[in-house]
Amino acid sequence: MLQRWKTEAIEKCDVTVYTKIFLKFPDKFWPCGPGKEFFIYAHERRGYYTFWQHMENAYPGSNILVVTLTNGESKRIEAQSDEETLEEAMGVLRDMFGPHIPNATDILVPRWWNNRFQRGSYSNYPIISDNQDVHDIKAPVGRIFFTGEHTSERFSGYVHGGYLSGIDTSNSLLEEIRKEKERKSESQTFLLEPLLALTGSLTLTQTEAVPSLHKCDIPTQLYLSGKVGLQEAIL
Numbered sequence: 285m286l287q288r289w290k291t292e293a294i295e296k297c298d299v300t301v302y303t304k305i306f307l308k309f310p311d312k313f314w315p316c317g318p319g320k321e322f323f324i325y326a327h328e329r330r331g332y333y334t335f336w337q338h339m340e341n342a343y344p345g346s347n348i349l350v351v352t353l354t355n356g357e358s359k360r361i362e363a364q365s366d367e368e369t370l371e372e373a374m375g376v377l378r379d380m381f382g383p384h385i386p387n388a389t390d391i392l393v394p395r396w397w398n399n400r401f402q403r404g405s406y407s408n409y410p411i412i413s414d415n416q417d418v419h420d421i422k423a424p425v426g427r428i429f430f431t432g433e434h435t436s437e438r439f440s441g442y443v444h445g446g447y448l449s450g451i452d453t454s455n456s457l458l459e460e461i462r463k464e465k466e467r468k469s470e471s472q473t474f475l476l477e478p479l480l481a482l483t484g485s486l487t488l489t490q491t492e493a494v495p496s497l498h499k500c501d502i503p504t505q506l507y508l509s510g511k512v513g514l515q516e517a518i519l
């Protein structure tokens with residue numbers, strides 16, 4: 285079970301929903317060409333099918349439009365059928381381009397909010413969050429390390445936040461492995477001390493004992509060094 289400071293930090297970090305709905309048409313009726321890719325629809329309801337983009341630059345001839353909805357609107361359309369969403373979107377397009385545009389032949393509505401493995405699209409720290417929250421979110425708990433865009437102080441919510449936090453966490457992990465090795469070697473040296481006392485003439489120094497060797501390697505190392513015989517080494 286995770287400690288309270290960790291669960292509290294996770295609870296504080298909000299997750300936003302960001303939905304790109306794809307609509308496929310038999311032909312194009314929207315403006316294309318240089319400098320024309322996005323168009324905006326203004327509606328009295330905030331965020332109602334506001335941001336539109338055609339796919340002609342990325343996929344020429346695909347006849348696909350994308351409309352982006354966020355959070356409240358995303359959750360609303362996730363709760364309704366794709367047919368209802370298609371009807372709403374077509375209403376908006378007819379408002380902009382006139383009543384004679386063709387119906388979309390296909391629609392894709394991702395459901396990031398209702399996907400139980402996602403529950404949203406990316407992290408969105410509330411305005412009241414401070415550095416401590418991000419610090420606690422990314423702090424390891426024992427041997428469990430945390431990474432991902434939500435652990436990036438500067439770029440949470442973005443791909444490069446995910447990428448950079450991955451590098452950060454890998455470095456922390458490597459550092460922890462290095463420290464662990466050091467700790468082990470110190471405890472090996474400690475184990476070695478009685479053995480050194482027993483073999484009075486032994487001149488093997490602590491550094492010669494090879495810091496990274498495992499416990500079971502110590503007698504072998506002593507034997508191979510030629511400083512003790514097999515009998516002494518396996519004491």
Ligand SMILES: Cc1cc2nc3c(=O)[nH]c(=O)nc-3n(C[C@H](O)[C@H](O)[C@H](O)COP(=O)(O)OP(=O)(O)OC[C@H]3O[C@@H](n4cnc5c(N)ncnc54)[C@H](O)[C@@H]3O)c2cc1C
Nearest residue numbers: 302303304396404405406431432433434441442443444446
């Ligand atoms: C619709 C949408 C649009 C976006 N647009 C942009 C944009 O334009 N620009 C931008 O910069 N960012 C955008 N983002 C955000 C960006 O996609 C994320 O910030 C980024 O993908 C986060 O990367 P990540 O590696 O932290 O997490 P993820 O990409 O979510 O990777 C986590 C991985 O872990 C796997 N996983 C989960 N649980 C387990 C488990 N138990 N065992 C094994 N594997 C597991 C998942 O399958 C997944 O592959 C968008 C996101 C969405 C949803």
